[in-house]
Amino acid sequence: xxxxxxxxxxxxxxxxxxxxxxxxxxxxxxxxxxxxxxxxxxxxxxxxxxxxxxxxxxxxxxxxxxxxxxxxxxxxxxxx
Amino acid sequence: xxxxxxxxxxxxxxxxxxxxxxxxxxxxxxxxxxxxxxxxxxxxxxxxxxxxxxxxxxxxxxxxxxxxxxxxxxxxxxxxxxxxxxxxxxxxxxxxxxxxxxxxxxxxxxxxxxxxxxxxxxxxxxxxxxxxxxxxxxxxxxxxxxxxxxxxxxxxxxxxxxxxxxxxxxxxxxxxxxxxxxxxxxxxxxxxxxxxxxxxxxxxxxxxxxxxxxxxxxxxxxxxxxxxxxxxxxxxxxxxxxxxxxxxxxxxxxxxxxxxxxxxxxxxxxxxxxxxxxxxxxxxxxxxxxxxxxxxxxxxxxxxxxxxxxxxxxxxxxxxxxxxxxxxxxxxxxxxxxxxxxxxxxxxxxxxxxxxxxxxxxxxxxxxxxxxxxxxxxxxxxxxxxxxxxxxxxxxxxxxxxxxxxxxxxxxxxxxxxxxxxxxxxxxxxxxxxxxxxxxxxxxxxxxxxxxxxxxxxxxxx
Numbered sequence: 001x002x003x004x005x006x007x008x009x010x011x012x013x014x015x016x017x018x019x020x021x022x023x024x025x026x027x028x029x030x031x032x033x034x035x036x037x038x039x040x041x042x043x044x045x046x047x048x049x050x051x052x053x054x055x056x057x058x059x060x061x062x063x064x065x066x067x068x069x070x071x072x073x074x075x076x077x078x079x080x
Numbered sequence: 081x082x083x084x085x086x087x088x089x090x091x092x093x094x095x096x097x098x099x100x101x102x103x104x105x106x107x108x109x110x111x112x113x114x115x116x117x118x119x120x121x122x123x124x125x126x127x128x129x130x131x132x133x134x135x136x137x138x139x140x141x142x143x144x145x146x147x148x149x150x151x152x153x154x155x156x157x158x159x160x161x162x163x164x165x166x167x168x169x170x171x172x173x174x175x176x177x178x179x180x181x182x183x184x185x186x187x188x189x190x191x192x193x194x195x196x197x198x199x200x201x202x203x204x205x206x207x208x209x210x211x212x213x214x215x216x217x218x219x220x221x222x223x224x225x226x227x228x229x230x231x232x233x234x235x236x237x238x239x240x241x242x243x244x245x246x247x248x249x250x251x252x253x254x255x256x257x258x259x260x261x262x263x264x265x266x267x268x269x270x271x272x273x274x275x276x277x278x279x280x281x282x283x284x285x286x287x288x289x290x291x292x293x294x295x296x297x298x299x300x301x302x303x304x305x306x307x308x309x310x311x312x313x314x315x316x317x318x319x320x321x322x323x324x325x326x327x328x329x330x331x332x333x334x335x336x337x338x339x340x341x342x343x344x345x346x347x348x349x350x351x352x353x354x355x356x357x358x359x360x361x362x363x364x365x366x367x368x369x370x371x372x373x374x375x376x377x378x379x380x381x382x383x384x385x386x387x388x389x390x391x392x393x394x395x396x397x398x399x400x401x402x403x404x405x406x407x408x409x410x411x412x413x414x415x416x417x418x419x420x421x422x423x424x425x426x427x428x429x430x431x432x433x434x435x436x437x438x439x440x441x442x443x444x445x446x447x448x449x450x451x452x453x454x455x456x457x458x459x460x461x462x463x464x465x466x467x468x469x470x471x472x473x474x475x476x477x478x479x480x481x482x483x484x485x486x487x488x489x490x491x492x493x494x495x496x497x498x499x500x501x502x503x504x505x506x507x508x509x510x511x512x513x514x515x516x517x518x519x520x521x522x523x524x525x526x527x528x529x530x531x532x533x534x535x536x537x538x539x540x541x542x
Contacts, residue, residue, distance in 0.1 A: 016507075017516070031290050031318040037310055037448055040317075041479040042521045049522060056339070056478030064343060066319030 002051065002075050009046045013039050026069035033068065053078040081235045083149025083209050088275055089113055100275075101300060102138040102283040105199050109145075109275055115201035117142035118179070125151050125195065127210060131170055131178040133157040137262050137283045139181035139197040141271060147179075148216070148234050149209040155217040155229070156263040159286065160515075163188045168226045172409040173217055217408060218265055220360045220451070229408035230360045230415070238272050239363070239386070239401045257282040257297045259307030259315070265360040266333045266449075270306050279304075290318040298323040306330035309340050309355075310448035310480045316343055325350065330367075332356040333449045334481045335437040338373040345371060361415055362422040363402025365389065374436040390421065395441050396428050397421040443473060443539040447517040448480035454539070457484060457518055460510050466491055466502055471529050471537050472520065486520035489529055499525045 007024055014021045014035060021034045035043070048054045055078035065071040082090075088109060099108045107117075116122050117139070130151045134140045140156065147154050155173045157166060167188040169175075178186065179195045186194060216237060219227040256274040260267030262283065274281035282300045284293050294315070297305070305326050307315070312331060315321040329344055329351045336355035344353050354369040365387050368375045380389050387400040399421040407414045416422055425442060428435040445452040454472035461470040468491040474482040488506065490496060503523050510519040530538040 016511075029291075029319055031314070031320075037314050037480055038483075038517055041448075041477040041483045044479055045475060045477060045483050045485075045521045054478065057476070063346070064313065064316035066317060 002079050003072050005050060006043075006047065006072055006075060009043050009050070010035070013042050013046065017042070024068055026067060026072070028068045029066060030068060030071060047075065051075065051079055081213055081233070083214070084234050084238075084272075084275070085113065085145050085149060085206060086209070087238070088145065088278075099280045100138060100141050100283060101280065101296075102136060102285050105138060107138070107142065107199055107201070109278060111201055112142060112145055113206065114203060116146060116204035117197045117199065117201055118146055118195060119198070119202055120204075121195060122146060122150070122204070122207060124193075125177060126207070127152045128177045129153040129155070129173060129175045130195075131155045131157055131166070131173070131175045131192070132263070133161070133166065133178055134181040134197060135159060136181055136286055137267075138199055139179070140263055141275075141281075141283065142199065142201075143179050143197045144271075145275065146207070148214045150207050151214050152210075152212075153215040153217060156219065156268070158219055158261060158263050161219075161227070165226060169219065169229065172226075172229055218263075218268070218360050218404075228410070230404045231406050231408050232363075232404050236363060236402055236404065237268060238276065253301075254279040254304055255282065255300055255302045256280065257284075257300075257302040257305045259284065259305070259311035260333075264449075265358060265363075266306065266308065269358070269364060290314060291320040294318065294320040294323050302326060304328040304330070306332065308333040308449040308481075309336050310334060312344060313340060313479055316347060321347055324348075327351055329353045330356060332358045332364075334446055336373060337481075339478070341371055341373060357396075357424075359422075359424055361404050362398040362424050363400060363404065365398045365400070365402075372434065374431075374434040377430060377433050377435060379435075388421075391428060391435075392421075392423075393441075394427050396424045396426045396435075398424060439474065445472075445474040445482050445484055447477075447482055447484065450515075450517050452484055452518045454484075457486065457510065457514060457520065460513055461486060461488055461506055464502075464506060464509060466495060467506070469529055469537070471539070473539065475521070480517075483521040484518060485522045485524075487524050487526045487529060489526060493527065496525060 017039045019034050019039060022028055022032060055074045065074050099106050128151050130147060132140050132143055132154055155175060170189055170192060175192060177193045177195060179197050181197055213233045216232045218230045218232060220230055256270055256279050258267050258270040262268050262271040282297050282302055302324060303326055309331050326348055329348055352369055354367045356364060356367045358364040366379055390397045403422050404415060425440050427438045427441055429438045443454045457472040458470045461467050468489045470486055470488045472484060472486045475485045477483045507523055
């Protein structure tokens with residue numbers, strides 16, 4: 001399931017970057033989850049490798065995800 | 081050329097409204113002209129070579145106004161310098177003084193006098209100006225761990241801010257802010273625009289959360305705001321960017337791609353959105369405000385505001401009065417070619433009447449505005465005896481523009497079974513000796529790497 005994969009990658013990256021994650025609930029703002037921009041870039045690169053999609057790199061995408069729920073939805077749509 | 085302080089006196093003091101804000105601290109520019117943040121020891125800094133190394137941006141913002149026209153040389157130190165890097169910079173710049181905003185132990189800088197800058201101003205008459213211009217030194221990341229020192233003057237830095245445009249913009253109700261640190265080129269441009277036009281400038285604070293900064297910027301009525309594309313992606317992701325209603329959104333320091341420009345247009349429908357090309361060495365070259373990525377081909381072959389562009393060997397070259405003059409402590413030919421053009425190293429490609437940026441010559445990777453030289457990362461990987469060779473390259477990232485990835489060939493192919501453990505150990509080695517943005521995001525063990533006929537690694541474009 002996409003969501004589980006995303007959570008696992010977020011946790012891995014937080015560990016490797018020495019960062020502490022906030023509890024991962026859907027309405028958590030990504031900027032408040034404990035990761036910096038570089039960590040997010042790592043998350044997106046790892047997800048591209050494991051899910052085979054980069055939803056940010058598509059023609060119709062315009063809105064940046066704000067919450068964890070938005071982020072999961074973005075990948076759900078891209079994987080579907 | 082007048083000093084920064086003198087120009088502020090002419091243009092800004094009359095408008096009266098200018099201030100610098102950081103957190104709860106608000107310093108009016110008029111107060112600064114009649115006082116000193118450096119205290120009674122300021123005169124000792126005359127003709128000195130000064131490292132400006134404050135934790136908060138505000139201290140540097142205040143000290144610059146007093147040091148231009150007084151010191152021989154100001155070195156704007158970014159807060160991420162390690163003590164060893166600071167010592168290297170001090171030696172290269174021939175520094176004899178350092179300005180800090182809280183007293184600190186400087187055991188690596190034994191022969192350097194320490195001065196304190198304080199946001200609590202003391203009344204003081206302005207210092208008399210020295211005859212020669214003050215050199216402003218900006219730091220940029222280099223191939224080694226030591227930053228390069230790029231020499232500018234107030235004139236080359238403020239040259240793009242023509243006197244006429246300063247006067248007219250002083251009439252409008254402009255409040256500036258920037259995601260940049262003002263000790264980097266992009267941020268320094270905004271600082272100069274603000275103080276020279278008497279416009280308020282809202283500075284971010286060390287360690288301030290994005291949402292807190294937006295709330296403060298919104299409360300201060302920020303109308304004009306600048307940052308790198310990575311800063312802006314971060315802002316859009318914060319969900320707090322909507323608190324702002326800017327009239328002007330400016331991007332520079334990295335390639336602005338079309339999806340980001342479209343996102344900003346959607347988020348700020350009322351704003352003028354411009355992406356600028358500027359670098360520490362070449363200065364500000366041009367602004368593009370038609371909402372499209374890249375820049376129109378007509379920009380080449382014409383001189384606009386004293387800036388000439390050309391393309392040679394596939395990279396963009398710039399000649400203007402805004403160019404830096406040289407690298408301090410390096411051969412003079414290092415920065416400008418004989419014809420006076422600065423090679424930006426940015427590879428451009430013409431597509432349907434527009435030039436688009438296609439990466440950096442020499443493979444320099446731009447991670448959120450910070451440079452990474454692949455060779456530096458490769459040298460860490462290659463230091464492990466189990467590694468035969470490695471190739472570090474850029475991979476596109478929607479968050480930071482690019483990230484670093486590495487392909488590694490092992491000396492003993494039989495060890496590939498132990499690949500996962502070796503990978504982890506290599507990454508640990510990278511983390512312990514490289515800044516976080518230089519550590520490969522993905523490290524793959526591959527059977528071989530492609531070489532050119534000349535036996536060099538094939539370095540793909542980003």
